[in-house]
Amino acid sequence: MKHLIDIKDLSVKEIDDLIEVAKDIINHRDNYSHKCDGKKLATLFFEPSTRTRLSFEAAMMELGGNVLGFSEASSSSVSKGETVADTIQVVGCYADIIAMRHPKEGAPYVASVKSTVPIINAGDGGHNHPTQTLTDLLTIKCEKGRLDNLTIGLCGDLKFGRTVHSLITAMARYNNIKIVLISPDELKLPEYVKKEVLEKNNIEYVETKDIEEYMSELDILYMTRVQKERFFNEADYIRLKDYYILNKDKLKVAKNDLCIMHPLPRVNEISTDVDDDPRACYFKQANYGKYIRMALILKLLEVK
Amino acid sequence: MNIDSIKNGYVIDHIKAGKAMRIYDILGLAELDCQVALITNAKSKKQGKKDIIKIDKDIPLNLDALGFIDHNITVNVVKDDIIVEKRKLNLPQRVVNVAKCTNPRCITSIEKDLDQVFNLTDKENEVYRCLYCESSLKNKE
Numbered sequence: 186m187k188h189l190i191d192i193k194d195l196s197v198k199e200i201d202d203l204i205e206v207a208k209d210i211i212n213h214r215d216n217y218s219h220k221c222d223g224k225k226l227a228t229l230f231f232e233p234s235t236r237t238r239l240s241f242e243a244a245m246m247e248l249g250g251n252v253l254g255f256s257e258a259s260s261s262s263v264s265k266g267e268t269v270a271d272t273i274q275v276v277g278c279y280a281d282i283i284a285m286r287h288p289k290e291g292a293p294y295v296a297s298v299k300s301t302v303p304i305i306n307a308g309d310g311g312h313n314h315p316t317q318t319l320t321d322l323l324t325i326k327c328e329k330g331r332l333d334n335l336t337i338g339l340c341g342d343l344k345f346g347r348t349v350h351s352l353i354t355a356m357a358r359y360n361n362i363k364i365v366l367i368s369p370d371e372l373k374l375p376e377y378v379k380k381e382v383l384e385k386n387n388i389e390y391v392e393t394k395d396i397e398e399y400m401s402e403l404d405i406l407y408m409t410r411v412q413k414e415r416f417f418n419e420a421d422y423i424r425l426k427d428y429y430i431l432n433k434d435k436l437k438v439a440k441n442d443l444c445i446m447h448p449l450p451r452v453n454e455i456s457t458d459v460d461d462d463p464r465a466c467y468f469k470q471a472n473y474g475k476y477i478r479m480a481l482i483l484k485l486l487e488v489k
Numbered sequence: 490m491n492i493d494s495i496k497n498g499y500v501i502d503h504i505k506a507g508k509a510m511r512i513y514d515i516l517g518l519a520e521l522d523c524q525v526a527l528i529t530n531a532k533s534k535k536q537g538k539k540d541i542i543k544i545d546k547d548i549p550l551n552l553d554a555l556g557f558i559d560h561n562i563t564v565n566v567v568k569d570d571i572i573v574e575k576r577k578l579n580l581p582q583r584v585v586n587v588a589k590c591t592n593p594r595c596i597t598s599i600e601k602d603l604d605q606v607f608n609l610t611d612k613e614n615e616v617y618r619c620l621y622c623e624s625s626l627k628n629k630e
Contacts, residue, residue, distance in 0.1 A: 268600055291596040291621025295603065310594040312622055377625065381611065 221250030227280035228254035341409035509540035553581035
């Protein structure tokens with residue numbers, strides 16, 4: 186039995202296979218509408234996250250399966266002091282697969298050790314969110330046609346942004362990837378990610394504060410939100426939250442086939458005037474998220 | 490200062506000065522009923538000063554815990570008043586319940602029955618990361 190706790194749990198081949206299945210689902214949706222008949226997905230959301238939960242639930246429903254679960258810890262036995270291991274063993278009696286979000290980092294790993302059914306990490310604190318990374322990879326593959334030979338700009342909160350760290354980790358396994366790190370000094374990519382991922386894999390990278398400096402070279406521009414909940418000092422958040430605002434003007438020098446991505450939700454970092462630009466891919470990205478989750482559910486349930 | 494020699498047991502030598510108490514706690518030496526000598530700030534040619542622990546009993550030693558705290562420590566095994574072996578220590582790949590994760594967002598911060606597990610992820614820089622949240626151990630001392 187396989188779980189997905191960390192994107193590194195999947196080999197490049199397994200990721201490529203998931204992407205191929207997701208693409209096939211997009212093109213032949215009817216072929217998959219009864220693949221999970223009679224199967225149940227439990228969505229255990231110990232902290233709220235509407236879009237990720239809905240994406241998982243929609244994915245299971247489109248496969249013909251059913252969903253059950255809770256959307257916040259206060260409506261579960263956790264509020265009575267139950268451990269993650271106990272909760273997971275009970276839910277394993279009722280569901281065939283579990284997607285779990287938890288505010289504490291490492292909780293899905295603890296669940297996977299005790300679980301009798303596959304566990305999918307749907308986000309644990311600021312740690313991992315592997316299905317977001319799979320979503321990003323499917324988006325890049327579908328929009329660019331490849332996962333190698335790419336120059337990727339990552340912009341915004343590179344310090345706390347788990348999606349950025351996971352995406353860098355995943356992309357480091359492909360050939361000829363160049364990374365442009367765009368952030369204010371206070372939100373730069375942590376040194377350990379540079380050393381243990383970029384430098385260890387000989388990935389070429391540059392750092393800049395100027396979003397326009399390398400704009401003309403980018404194949405992908407991955408924007409991120411400055412997250413209020415990561416700051417202890419509100420003044421720092423207010424000073425940094427609008428540091429980057431991508432608008433049509435800044436995109437003038439960008440390539441015609443640039444792919445603009447964002448894990449959503451956005452606040453101000455992408456102006457709404459960019460939404461109509463054909464290079465804006467962030468809503469398509471949310472849609473791809475459902476299809477890669479469908480492919481993942483099939484893989485973990487070993488449904489052919 | 491005179492301290493009796495060991496008949497059968499261990500002399501844990503070349504401990505970085507100031508670390509002996511931590512080792513005393515982690516090895517659970519307070520629980521033993523034999524003679525245990527803890528010497529701090531002993532003169533050392535190599536280190537200037539060092540700590541030493543002498544244990545007058547052949548007990549199972551957690552060498553991983555010792556290696557994790559300070560892999561430059563030497564463990565002398567004494568049998569019938571003679572040092573019969575000098576064990577060199579290595580940085581262990583994994584340590585269990587030797588250090589605590591300080592990340593307030595780690596699952597171990599709320600589930601106290603979980604083992605505290607750290608894996609060696611960067612040998613060159615002696616970086617250990619929590620099994621659960623992957624936070625690096627800020628202060629191995």
